[in-house]
Amino acid sequence: MERFVRQTILPQIGGEGQRRLRQARVLVVGCGALGTHTAEALLRAGLGHLVLVDRDVVEGHNLHRVSLFTPKDVGWPKAEVAAEKLREIAPDSHIVSYAAHFSPELAEELVPQVDLVVDGLDNLETRYLVNDVCVKYEKPWIYTAVLATYGMIMPIVPQKGPCLRCLFPNPPAPGTIPTCAQAGILGPLPQVLAGIQAATAIGLVLESEEVRPGELFYLDVWSRKAQTVQVRRASRCPTCVARDFQFLREASRSAVLCGDAVQILPRTPTKLDLSALAQALAPLGKAEVRNGLLFLEIEGVSFTVFPDGRALLKGVSHPDRAQALYDQFIAR
């Protein structure tokens, strides 16, 4: 407990709070800047059990905002790199990582096993899925989003306050919301919001009355302007009132990710022989298996193919075109 002595003297935490943090299980969905900084802050504060999920690999343009990643991590799965480094920071905590797409199946498997879900995502689509699964199993979660120089955060406690769909009833049409690839992101911004997210997570674990469900906090770190708004439950919310979990039922096979990549999922879960695929595709372009992943360059498009059949495509602007290329080259 010596490690936490500066924290246990806080009246808000105390020895009992520290013990509850040790028992708590938190799922972090997304291991970019927001997710990894939140995870690190929670582990340093004494969180006992952490689950990390991310489908992506570390890229050079992540390094300006993610403290855990260094240039030698480029090309490796984010969830695994993060888990390895976090184990060094918190050797007494139990850390599990999934280098996988947060699918409805994985959501239904992981969420019932944890006490709280925190947001490390870069797209609203997956947040609707997180919202569905958390409302279904009555698990609190924290919505946190960052873009350009501002961010917002809202604790969601099913039945005790609004859910994400009470705030944003319908997913925006693809392409109508700027991504961080288009709008950019100020390097220190995610750390600030991750710090607030981690403090909110501790408050939720300790059931502090000062964490108010549905209180939306907005902060611009450039102008240092902040605002707090209380969001109300929507009387006809399809998720938390009607309990229609649309996003758990429907999984789209393609998704445009922040960072200008399009992800394509296989039609059925599969186990690809990446070396055989590399050999077959070598005459068409560049094909190389590295770090357990297949990297391809065909017709000006770069593919990163995972052993489970999932692929990230770059250099292609439309999801339909990405789907067609995937069907042509990866899954026959």
Ligand SMILES: [Zn+2]
């Ligand atoms: Zn709702």
